[in-house]
Amino acid sequence: MAYRGNSGWWRVGSGYRLGVVAGRMVSGDFDGDGDDDVAVFYQYPGGLARIHVWLSTRYSFSYRGNSGWSGLGGYWLSNVGDRMTVGDYNGDGRDDIATFYDYGAGARIHIFLSTGRSFTYVGNRGWWAASRGYALEQVGDRMVSGRFGR
16 A cells, blocks of 8 residues: 555544544444444533544545434443444444443443444443443453454
């Protein structure tokens, strides 16, 4: 691949604060076209969080807009930290997003399933939960996914 210089594949002059993204940036094939795309979880004031997506055109990224592919009120990304990962969790050929959410005494893995045009939040019950005794400060910001044991 040729170096494209400092102009990059996408840029914004102002107003996009990477500080509210922190380490919540992942890549995956979210639209199922075979090309890896980019997603970030962006924190807005008042607990609104949205997943912003850039779809790959193979030569640039197409930003899907600041309304995001998914938006949740009362979803505090400080409780997620940088615990965000990608995998095709439902086997439909599109990558999905998982976050590990800290509830203080317990924790849950939240899933956002890709429809190819948006993410569907599976709900705050998560796909796995520990109601107590699971301290995410012991995990830190370490979270991965993969096909283990196949």
